Amino acid sequence: MKTVIKLVICLLSLTSFAQVAPLENHTWYLEKLVINNTDFFVPSGFSNSYFANFANGADYSLNAPCYPIQGTLNYSQNQTFNINDASTPLDCDGLPRQITEYDEKIMFSINLSNNPFFYVFSYKSNYIELTITNANGDQAIYRNQQLGVSSNEKLEVDLYPNPATSSFQLDISAGSNIKTVRIFSVNGKEEMHFKKPQSSYNVSQLSPGIYFVKIEGEIGQKMKKIIIE
Structure with a gap:
């Protein structure tokens, strides 16, 4: 009986790792938000300025021109996570209004009151698509590659x-x-x-x-x- 219990625990751990691993193995570039069934694409000229990273089984960050976010989360077994905390510097000096408004949409969509978040992967011919859905049914669609720009430069x-x-x-x-x-x-x-x-x-x-x-x-x-x- 103990052997069976250990085996079940092991299988659950492997399943959890298999779900989380793709998140942590890539940088995810935001393509669009879907709020109340309406698509909001990343503003023109900022297509690769919005990207998310997941690391260490608990940390996440979302780079954004106006309100970059960092925080921690907890994973569950059924491809969901709960955001524990989120912090951002309030700095939008000199940025167009459309950027400020888009960043505000992101902030509202990942509010802690929107827990839990469900994530799913779609494997395309040359990239992976990540869809994250909050408790309200709003979505953020990401890709694991940059979104078609002439330069692949990124500040490191x-x-x-x-x-x-x-x-x-x-x-x-x-x-x-x-x-x-x-x-x-x-x-x-x-x-x-x-x-x-x-x-x-x-x-x-x-x-x-x-x-x-x-x-x-x-x-x-x-x-x-x-x-x-």
């Missing part, structure tokens, strides 16, 4: 050390330069603003806690989470 940034105490450094992908670096609290308040790239970013004035570092480069922007000790 490493931030270290993390956790940090008094300073951190940034290592940016070749062929790009940092323009500005801004640091936000989890409540969306801008705490620091570096208008020029630095060899080392002094954050000794920050209190211990979790912050978001928004890096703007020549080919895009990136949001990184940092812990200050």
Whole structure:
């Protein structure tokens, strides 16, 4: 009997891993939102600025021009997850109204009150489609490849050390330069603003806690989470 129970637990674990693994193996580019049976495609010119990543069995992030989101979630056995928390810096300076409104649609669709979220994969000839449906029946449609642009460039940034105490450094992908670096609290308040790239970013004035570092480069922007000790 114990052997049977162990086997069942093992099979359930393998099933859970098989469902979660495709999520964590790819970067997912948002194609459109479906809200109240109406399609809302990503605004023109920003087709690859919206992408999601899932990692470590609990972490997720959604890059967006106005309201990038980071948080944690819990997976269930039946291809569902519940979002535990979600944080975003409130920073939309200089962005068109259509971007602000689109980002707001995303924020409302992944509100914690819309738990649970059901996800399903569709395997196409040359890409995988991910559909995430919230409790209201609204959907977000993603692909595991960029959405047909002439350039495949994407800003890649490493931030270290993390956790940090008094300073951190940034290592940016070749062929790009940092323009500005801004640091936000989890409540969306801008705490620091570096208008020029630095060899080392002094954050000794920050209190211990979790912050978001928004890096703007020549080919895009990136949001990184940092812990200050």
